[in-house]
Amino acid sequence: MPAPSSPWLQLRRQLGVMPLVSAAIKGATPLYAERYLMHSARESLTALPTLLLLVHLGGASVTDARQEGSGAQYIQSLSLLVPPGVSTDWVFAGAVHVAAFHFTGVRLPALQDLLHKLGAAGQPFPFSDPLVSAAARQLVDELQHGSAADTAFVERLAAIMVEQLLRVASGVAGSRLNPAALHLGRMTSVLQWLQENLHGQLTTQVLAEKAGVSTSHFRRLFADSLGMTPHRYVTQLRLQRVSELLTGTDLPIARIASECGFDSQSHMTTSFSRVHGLTPARFRRQAARLSGAAAD
Known part of the structure; x- marks a missing residue:
């Protein structure tokens, strides 16, 4: 069982809804993955201790409440990196389908550099990348099978997703949203x-x-x-x-x-x-x- 202070339990309590999928991914790039289906709400999420990747899998658009009226909306297949120690405030209307990945054990130098930059800016990192989105969906789909999930496949795919995420962060893949x-x-x-x-x-x-x-x-x-x-x-x-x-x-x-x-x-x-x-x-x-x- 995860400790009471686990970031995924903190996220779960803040959202006030149980995830459809909740599972640890081991291997070279350990993550904790969750899949949520939520309804109309405004969610103010306090800062978590680890990097969080959110991938919008479908449903209603999600608006950054701090930029309401600016058109800063996140829709299907758009993603958001939330640095440790950064809070967010979101507004969404209708059912929203989201995958959440907590980076609990990744210590890659490039990612640490990204964390330092994002933490100093105090801002999330919105981006669009088809490979990250497709990998995120496939990961939570496979984990939906529970004990029957292909563990080796999940670990390999998680490693690919993290590698692509680093490519996005370095500017050689994907598109940072503006x-x-x-x-x-x-x-x-x-x-x-x-x-x-x-x-x-x-x-x-x-x-x-x-x-x-x-x-x-x-x-x-x-x-x-x-x-x-x-x-x-x-x-x-x-x-x-x-x-x-x-x-x-x-x-x-x-x-x-x-x-x-x-x-x-x-x-x-x-x-x-x-x-x-x-x-x-x-x-x-x-x-x-x-x-x-x-x-x-």
Whole structure:
């Protein structure tokens, strides 16, 4: 059993919800992994004693409460490194699916240098990297099997995730997000318009025209601001809205698919299942059970 002061127990108490997955990963890069599904809330997390990696696996967007109104939001596949001794304050509306990794035993020099820099700045490190996101999802998926999980595979994959994380920190992989870039008037207005028109045809060309710039310039501006392509962002916004409607309304799933801009219910189900590991119907049932348990 972990000691009462374990950082994952501290996180669990602060969130007020039990994780769906909770397991230690041994090997050369020991971690403690957890998987959470949470609902509408504002979470103020006090500083933890170890480095924490949070990966947004799906659901509603999460806003840094210290930057509300700036567009500093974290959506599916975006990640955040929280240094030891740094508190955070988050606002989210709807079901949020998150993987958390506590770096309890990593003593790599590059990581220690990163910790020193982040601790001195007193700021989390937001970034986007497909490999880190995919590895995080695969790790918690495998750990979901409990005693039947492939331990050797988990340890190898954790080592790859940590190695890629160091590459991101050194600037040779991934994209560090730049929320300040979202203060640009044209980007803010486009993002707001996107939220209100998810049911429509949202090509990069359409968005560039809304921003009043060329398509190629818009792609660069968007990548600098959010660390991903416009197409990927639109898809993730649509899946975010799907999650909100599944948990906050009784609308039929086919209607939700139409309102969120998917060509068909089957297209939405395929995209949603790829991100969440659950069909929309199963996600709705699981969220309802968790909501009922929280009410009790």
